[in-house]
Amino acid sequence: MERTGGRIYPGGRSSFLSGFRGYRKHIALALMFLPVVVYFIVFKYVPMSGIVIAFKDYKISKGIFGSAWCGLDNFTKAFRTSTFTRSVRNTLVISGLKLLFGFPAPILLALMLNEVTHARFKKGVQTVTYLPHFLSWVVLAGMFQQLLSPNNGAVNYILKTVFGVKDSIYFLGDNRYFRGTLIVTDIWKNVGWSSILYLATIAGIDPALYEAATVDGATRFQCTRYITLPSLASTIVVMLILNVGSVMDAGFDQIFNLYNSAVYEAGDIIDTYVYRYGLGDMKYALATAVGLFKNVIAFVLVVGTNLAAKRISGSGIW
Amino acid sequence: MVQKRFTPGKALIYLLLILLCATIVVAFWHLLNLSLSPSYIATKGGLLLWPRDATLDNYARVIGNRYIWLGYKNTLIRTAVGTVTQLFFTAMGAYVLSKRFFPHRTFWTFFIVFTMFFSGGLIPSYLVVKNLGLLNTYGAMILPGFISAYNMVIMRNYFQSLPEEIEESCLIDGAGRFRIFLQIILPLSKPILATVALWLVVGHWNSWFDVLIYISDDTKFTLQIVLRRIIITGSKEILDTSAAVSAAATESVVSSEGLKAACIFVTTLPILCAYPFVQKFFVKGIMIGSLKG
Numbered sequence: 022m023e024r025t026g027g028r029i030y031p032g033g034r035s036s037f038l039s040g041f042r043g044y045r046k047h048i049a050l051a052l053m054f055l056p057v058v059v060y061f062i063v064f065k066y067v068p069m070s071g072i073v074i075a076f077k078d079y080k081i082s083k084g085i086f087g088s089a090w091c092g093l094d095n096f097t098k099a100f101r102t103s104t105f106t107r108s109v110r111n112t113l114v115i116s117g118l119k120l121l122f123g124f125p126a127p128i129l130l131a132l133m134l135n136e137v138t139h140a141r142f143k144k145g146v147q148t149v150t151y152l153p154h155f156l157s158w159v160v161l162a163g164m165f166q167q168l169l170s171p172n173n174g175a176v177n178y179i180l181k182t183v184f185g186v187k188d189s190i191y192f193l194g195d196n197r198y199f200r201g202t203l204i205v206t207d208i209w210k211n212v213g214w215s216s217i218l219y220l221a222t223i224a225g226i227d228p229a230l231y232e233a234a235t236v237d238g239a240t241r242f243q244c245t246r247y248i249t250l251p252s253l254a255s256t257i258v259v260m261l262i263l264n265v266g267s268v269m270d271a272g273f274d275q276i277f278n279l280y281n282s283a284v285y286e287a288g289d290i291i292d293t294y295v296y297r298y299g300l301g302d303m304k305y306a307l308a309t310a311v312g313l314f315k316n317v318i319a320f321v322l323v324v325g326t327n328l329a330a331k332r333i334s335g336s337g338i339w
Numbered sequence: 340m341v342q343k344r345f346t347p348g349k350a351l352i353y354l355l356l357i358l359l360c361a362t363i364v365v366a367f368w369h370l371l372n373l374s375l376s377p378s379y380i381a382t383k384g385g386l387l388l389w390p391r392d393a394t395l396d397n398y399a400r401v402i403g404n405r406y407i408w409l410g411y412k413n414t415l416i417r418t419a420v421g422t423v424t425q426l427f428f429t430a431m432g433a434y435v436l437s438k439r440f441f442p443h444r445t446f447w448t449f450f451i452v453f454t455m456f457f458s459g460g461l462i463p464s465y466l467v468v469k470n471l472g473l474l475n476t477y478g479a480m481i482l483p484g485f486i487s488a489y490n491m492v493i494m495r496n497y498f499q500s501l502p503e504e505i506e507e508s509c510l511i512d513g514a515g516r517f518r519i520f521l522q523i524i525l526p527l528s529k530p531i532l533a534t535v536a537l538w539l540v541v542g543h544w545n546s547w548f549d550v551l552i553y554i555s556d557d558t559k560f561t562l563q564i565v566l567r568r569i570i571i572t573g574s575k576e577i578l579d580t581s582a583a584v585s586a587a588a589t590e591s592v593v594s595s596e597g598l599k600a601a602c603i604f605v606t607t608l609p610i611l612c613a614y615p616f617v618q619k620f621f622v623k624g625i626m627i628g629s630l631k632g
Contacts, residue, residue, distance in 0.1 A: 056431070
């Protein structure tokens with residue numbers, strides 16, 4: 022091949038135009054790509070343009086373009102209601118709690134699994150703990166509804182008979198317990214699956230490090246503290262950053278299937294708010310505005326945290 | 340390096356791991372026993388560690404319900420049609436994007452990846468589906484999430500790792516790009532296709548929100564929504580309609596707790612059966628996803 026053979030489009034001003042000529046040259050590829058472009062325009066970019074509803078006094082009869090502009094009215098209207106501010110607060114609190122308790126859980130599990138020397142036991146634990154990840158929140162909500170029932174649920178039964186708790190706890194119907202229930206059930210579902218990445222990183226640690234440390238008299242705990250954890254550090258930091266990037270998602274699937282009007286105070290998040298007001302009460306403009314508010318913050322967070330993760334690890338998720 | 344000695348610390352770790360697994364195993368086991376219980380045991384509740392007076396009445400009632408079968412049918416349709424078509428078009432797009440000489444490749448990659456980070460939100464998406472006349476069609480279950488940017492990027496990375504030389508020799512032999520994609524690239528990419536296909540299958544099987552908002556025709560309800568209506572919204576259709584048909588004697592045998600538990604197992608059975616065999620592919624998949632982008 023010639024020296025310039027590797028590069029088909031030389032840089033410079035003509036590259037843009039020659040780019041368009043390129044479609045004709047690679048007509049087969051262009052046609053193969055067409056369905057993808059059509060899909061993304063119709064189902065991703067057209068909805069993005071639908072964001073204008075947020076700035077309009079949207080009337081279904083008049084359509085998106087016929088409805089009058091109303092500036093930021095929808096936003097100010099939302100911000101003035103306490104249900105909206107409550108949903109923002111709940112989103113941040115629930116996400117924060119999930120980060121605080123749910124984030125370290127899989128790391129701890131991976132560290133514990135690393136100490137297991139019986140291969141079959143380890144595999145068994147992994148198989149069992151990965152399972153809930155594959156079930157939908159509809160199924161799991163059904164399970165938890167039964168298990169946590171205040172009348173005849175197994176959990177309240179155990180609390181009463183084994184731990185001597187007097188009154189039934191309304192895990193899904195009491196604002197004091199609802200968030201706790203969300204955190205625990207979330208960990209229950211995801212702890213195993215989230216540990217995979219950490220386990221893989223641990224598996225990549227050079228065994229010579231442990232050998233050298235053991236020869237020098239290090240205990241297992243010291244090995245974990247001074248070899249395993251430092252080796253996991255960059256993975257942990259990247260995962261933490263990525264998790265922070267998604268704090269605006271407090272877990273719609275989970276909450277929507279577990280909550281009820283009795284626990285809106287503790288459990289109503291932005292996503293459930295948008296669903297109830299938008300599709301439930303048909304307040305399209307208000308719900309679009311609230312959704313946009315959330316998506317813009319989420320966008321800034323995700324992009325920012327991804328850039329940070331990329332800088333730390335040398336590779337982000339894209 | 341490996342210590343065979345069983346220290347107290349290690350015993351504690353084993354104990355904690357067993358406890359964690361127990362919460363999962365016992366939860367399912369309890370639910371299974373509940374589904375096999377006659378109503379006098381199920382309504383009393385508590386922790387059911389052993390089936391007493393086991394009966395299949397709950398299952399008979401659930402299996403006798405037409406919505407469960409319709410749900411199975413609709414779930415199978417959306418899973419099969421969705422997985423095959425989505426896999427094909429995602430792979431095709433990813434193949435094109437894997438070609439470094441494809442015009443404006445950087446722009447098109449951005450065009451796709453951007454949708455991972457920003458979306459119009461619930462209402463605008465709903466209005467698009469509605470205005471396209473897709474409400475109450477299978478299209479509403481498949482098209483809105485037809486191509487996942489994430490899956491496409493992962494596939495593109497895989498295609499890029501394939502040696503260019505194979506394609507060049509095919510081009511010289513006169514094969515077109517589409518034929519190369521079909522007959523050379525796809526067969527070479529079975530591992531990544533299998534991984535993404537499994538993700539798509541589980542995604543379709545577990546998907547419920549799209550049906551909740553786009554489908555109101557109850558003959559098109561999928562399993563997850565049938566289950567949701569029975570369990571969460573507490574819809575009595577299974578309890579009532581069949582109770583009216585059957586004799587009053589069966590009334591004392593089934594209970595809403597037992598029926599709900601049976602529903603959960605009937606709808607989750609395929610996943611529980613397939614899970615032990617496909618688990619390792621998913622674990623491999625997560626590693627593919629976390630590799631360099």
